[in-house]
Amino acid sequence: MLRFVLRRLALIVPTFFGVTLLAFALIHLIPGDPVENISGERGMDPARRVRLLHQFGLDEPLPVQYVRYIGHVLRGDLGQSLTTHDSVAREFATLFPATVELAFFALLFALVLGLPAGVLAAVKRNTVADYAVMGVSLTGYSMPIFWWALLLILFFSVQLGITPVSGRIAVQFDVPPVTGFMLIDTLLAGDLEAFRSALSHLVLPTIALGTIPLAVVSRMTRSAMLEVLREDFVRAARAKGLPRWSVIVVHALRNALIPVVTVVGLQVGLLLSGAILTETIFSWPGVGNWLIHGVQSRDYPVVQGGVLLIAGVVIAVNLFVDMLYGVVNPRIRHA
Amino acid sequence: MIKRSNHRVVSFAVLTLSALTAASVAAKGTLVYCSEGSPEGFQPQFFSTGTTFDAVSVPMFNRLVQFEIGTTNIVPALAESWTVAPDGKAYTFKLRKRVAFHGNANFKPTRDFDADDVLFSWNRMADENQSFHKLTSGQTFAYFDDMGMKNIVDRVEKIDDYTVRFVLKRPEAPFLADMAMDFASILSKEYFDTMMKKGTPNAADVYPIGTGPFQFVSYQKDATIRYKAFDKYWGGRPKIDNLIYSITRDATARYAKLRTGECQVMAFPKPADLDAMRSDPQLAIQRKEGLNIGYIAFNVERKPFDDKRVRQALNYATNKDAILKAVYQGNGQVAKNPIPPILWGYNDAIHDYAYDPAKAKELLAQAGYPNGFDVDLWYLPVTRPYNPDGKRMAELIQADWAKVGVRTRLVTYEWAEYRKRSKTGEQTVMMFGWSGDNGDPDNFFVPLLGCEAVKGGGNVSRWCNKPFEDLVIKAAQTPKQADRAKLYEQAQVIVHDEAPWIPIAHSVRFDALRKEVHGYKMDATAHHYFDKVELAAP
Numbered sequence: 082m083l084r085f086v087l088r089r090l091a092l093i094v095p096t097f098f099g100v101t102l103l104a105f106a107l108i109h110l111i112p113g114d115p116v117e118n119i120s121g122e123r124g125m126d127p128a129r130r131v132r133l134l135h136q137f138g139l140d141e142p143l144p145v146q147y148v149r150y151i152g153h154v155l156r157g158d159l160g161q162s163l164t165t166h167d168s169v170a171r172e173f174a175t176l177f178p179a180t181v182e183l184a185f186f187a188l189l190f191a192l193v194l195g196l197p198a199g200v201l202a203a204v205k206r207n208t209v210a211d212y213a214v215m216g217v218s219l220t221g222y223s224m225p226i227f228w229w230a231l232l233l234i235l236f237f238s239v240q241l242g243i244t245p246v247s248g249r250i251a252v253q254f255d256v257p258p259v260t261g262f263m264l265i266d267t268l269l270a271g272d273l274e275a276f277r278s279a280l281s282h283l284v285l286p287t288i289a290l291g292t293i294p295l296a297v298v299s300r301m302t303r304s305a306m307l308e309v310l311r312e313d314f315v316r317a318a319r320a321k322g323l324p325r326w327s328v329i330v331v332h333a334l335r336n337a338l339i340p341v342v343t344v345v346g347l348q349v350g351l352l353l354s355g356a357i358l359t360e361t362i363f364s365w366p367g368v369g370n371w372l373i374h375g376v377q378s379r380d381y382p383v384v385q386g387g388v389l390l391i392a393g394v395v396i397a398v399n400l401f402v403d404m405l406y407g408v409v410n411p412r413i414r415h416a
Numbered sequence: 417m418i419k420r421s422n423h424r425v426v427s428f429a430v431l432t433l434s435a436l437t438a439a440s441v442a443a444k445g446t447l448v449y450c451s452e453g454s455p456e457g458f459q460p461q462f463f464s465t466g467t468t469f470d471a472v473s474v475p476m477f478n479r480l481v482q483f484e485i486g487t488t489n490i491v492p493a494l495a496e497s498w499t500v501a502p503d504g505k506a507y508t509f510k511l512r513k514r515v516a517f518h519g520n521a522n523f524k525p526t527r528d529f530d531a532d533d534v535l536f537s538w539n540r541m542a543d544e545n546q547s548f549h550k551l552t553s554g555q556t557f558a559y560f561d562d563m564g565m566k567n568i569v570d571r572v573e574k575i576d577d578y579t580v581r582f583v584l585k586r587p588e589a590p591f592l593a594d595m596a597m598d599f600a601s602i603l604s605k606e607y608f609d610t611m612m613k614k615g616t617p618n619a620a621d622v623y624p625i626g627t628g629p630f631q632f633v634s635y636q637k638d639a640t641i642r643y644k645a646f647d648k649y650w651g652g653r654p655k656i657d658n659l660i661y662s663i664t665r666d667a668t669a670r671y672a673k674l675r676t677g678e679c680q681v682m683a684f685p686k687p688a689d690l691d692a693m694r695s696d697p698q699l700a701i702q703r704k705e706g707l708n709i710g711y712i713a714f715n716v717e718r719k720p721f722d723d724k725r726v727r728q729a730l731n732y733a734t735n736k737d738a739i740l741k742a743v744y745q746g747n748g749q750v751a752k753n754p755i756p757p758i759l760w761g762y763n764d765a766i767h768d769y770a771y772d773p774a775k776a777k778e779l780l781a782q783a784g785y786p787n788g789f790d791v792d793l794w795y796l797p798v799t800r801p802y803n804p805d806g807k808r809m810a811e812l813i814q815a816d817w818a819k820v821g822v823r824t825r826l827v828t829y830e831w832a833e834y835r836k837r838s839k840t841g842e843q844t845v846m847m848f849g850w851s852g853d854n855g856d857p858d859n860f861f862v863p864l865l866g867c868e869a870v871k872g873g874g875n876v877s878r879w880c881n882k883p884f885e886d887l888v889i890k891a892a893q894t895p896k897q898a899d900r901a902k903l904y905e906q907a908q909v910i911v912h913d914e915a916p917w918i919p920i921a922h923s924v925r926f927d928a929l930r931k932e933v934h935g936y937k938m939d940a941t942a943h944h945y946f947d948k949v950e951l952a953a954p
Contacts, residue, residue: 113833119464258636
């Protein structure tokens with residue numbers, strides 16, 4: 082197990098360089114630069130343009146800029162946003178909890194609905210229930226997030242008026258940001274009204290972001306269950322006379338969960354990228370929103386730093402999932 | 417056992433349902449404005465976007481002079497009156513007395529606004545040796561630099577506690593309009609000094625203190641900005657107690673929030689939504705002619721556009737009414753001059769080039785192009801305030817010009833790239849535009865058609881015409897507005913005749929509000945002012 086973990090940790094170094102290089106290269110490939118972004122339709126005095134490019138460190142050849150950037154990163158300095166001049170790391174830390182909260186609930190939504198749906202579809206294979214679950218999940222998987230989000234808003238918030246349109250909490254609640262997780266912070270402030278408001282604001286974004294993972298989890302669970310239900314030990318358990326639910330849940334599902342756990346780990350990366358669109362539509366103040374704005378204003382430090390940090394999170398989560406996989410599946414542990 | 421789990425299920429369901437239906441009615445006396453983006457910071461001197469100004473200098477700061485709301489007329493603000501020296505090179509302002517500054521947890525002002533604050537605010541930007549000038553590493557004084565203030569203002573003098581004099585390097589009539597701009601907001605010297613003494617000099621730029629109608633309460637990054645009414649505001653306490661900016665980047669989401677009442681005013685409605693908004697009994701739409709121009713520029717340094725006849729021909733060949741209908745959906749006015757009609761100095765006597773393809777063909781033949789020619793037409797890739805759909809406009813123009821034998825290839829680049837290339841003269845014919853900053857005609861003519869601007873890149877037709885230049889420079893140095901207007905009128909005659917552009921349209925701007933918002937007026941420079949607004953019972 083230890084060797085397994087160490088081997089995975091060693092991979093982090095090349096991954097780190099790969100991610101930074103990719104982020105750096107891609108953002109610089111987009112035409113335009115942050116100085117251009119400031120000047121708008123107005124021309125800029127050429128001397129001032131040169132001065133600004135120098136101030137932002139953009140007048141040197143790209144490889145030099147990259148090496149300098151890496152040097153700073155290794156010292157823990159992710160630079161300053163070119164628009165707000167705030168530390169990139171601090172902006173990320175302020176905004177990340179919002180994204181985590183959203184991703185967590187979307188994942189929870191996907192699991193709480195997806196696992197039972199997949200089990201149901203597998204157990205009632207080739208019946209109406211199976212087709213219904215698979216049909217709905219295929220539809221959910223095919224819908225673009227931003228379109229689905231707008232539909233949800235227009236129907237539930239505007240037409241029916243039962244959910245709020247956007248934001249994390251109704252504007253009249255000024256909750257001191259202790260942890261950055263709105264549900265926790267409202268409870269810490271002892272404000273039940275605010276807690277309820279935060280909860281209601283989570284509903285639509287969770288559904289919008291969680292629909293695709295829900296589809297994936299339900300399909301994955303279904304096919305994993307189908308595999309396992311065919312196994313000899315399941316037949317043996319049934320033959321032993323165990324109750325149906327025990328066979329399905331205790332014996333079959335527990336084994337079917339193994340591939341599902343891996344998929345969930347991969348889903349975390351997808352959730353973070355899906356969060357970008359969801360946050361934009363729902364004005365959710367997280368890192369997705371922040372990154373999009375950074376790309377639009379060519380805020381290189383924000384994009385590079387943001388991508389690096391998010392990649393770091395995804396790597397960490399997948400490492401954890403791999404270790405969890407080792408715990409869940411003894412065959413891996415003893416390999 | 418079953419009963420208990422049922423009970424838990426039921427109470428969870430009740431909690432969920434009540435959470436879902438919790439109404440989000442803000443407290444009475446609170447106005448919620450759905451803004452279109454996050455401010456870059458809370459400092460009026462560093463940044464140059466309208467979004468930041470709306471969040472900073474508009475609610476929290478004042479300037480020496482301001483625009484009478486809805487117009488480009490300059491009226492007193494922190495300066496009660498002013499005199500201009502006969503040579504136009506000195507402006508003496510008499511400052512308003514008993515103007516209070518905001519306070520916050522770390523700062524309680526001990527004195528009212530006076531001349532020291534004016535000098536501090538200006539010198540911070542102008543004087544490289546001023547202690548706070550140097551602290552802005554990485555920051556720039558965007559507008560101060562862009563407007564070339566260093567070449568205009570020589571120094572600021574304190575005559576007494578309530579009199580300051582700006583001494584200019586040359587007579588510059590638009591100077592007064594420049595002083596109404598956001599970058600010229602007045603900061604509190606005492607606040608900056610106090611923060612420096614406390615060892616937290618940067619705090620003064622992060623937590624704003626001004627003289628404006630609202631004071632800063634808090635900012636949740638990318639989510640909400642909270643202000644509260646400043647009781648001691650010299651202009652009279654605002655009628656609303658709290659002002660909240662709910663940052664909502666997506667225009668459809670803003671509209672949805674306006675409909676549900678989560679906000680009462682929204683920024684930048686989508687033109688496609690306007691009809692639905694107009695027929696909604698809960699909403700009201702206000703409109704204002706934009707201080708802007710959308711145009712097609714000919715690069716006069718390239719053949720065949722060095723020939724005036726070709727440029728005029730294409731003016732005749734373009735059907736502007738059709739463009740106004742199809743692209744602007746009627747939300748605008750056809751343009752015949754570079755400046756919009758709401759700006760003083762507009763020459764209404766000019767007769768626009770009529771839509772006359774026959775005349776166009778005739779002129780082209782005279783210029784030696786009886787069979788037309790091929791040309792690249794650059795079009796805008798993004799929506800701008802002066803042009804909602806560049807591609808559509810380009811297609812219409814392409815069709816129009818084809819009728820007179822001019823074959824166009826439509827070209828575009830990503831927005832930042834588009835602007836970057838335009839500054840180096842790569843374009844032959846290009847679509848562009850401009851939104852005015854300070855309600856002065858100089859702010860259109862010089863950056864767009866002036867000779868200096870060819871170098872700086874803002875003059876994308878690269879047209880430099882001596883008689884025009886002389887008129888515009890003279891107008892900038894003439895003190896009386898009536899005299900300046902006459903000079904600008906003559907300048908417009910030259911522009912019309914020489915036709916470096918096809919002026920297409922001035923757009924109309926809209927703001928959408930809920931009916932219970934009273935007293936809101938649209939600003940000519942596209943800012944959003946809430947100091948005179950009150951909320952009726954919904």
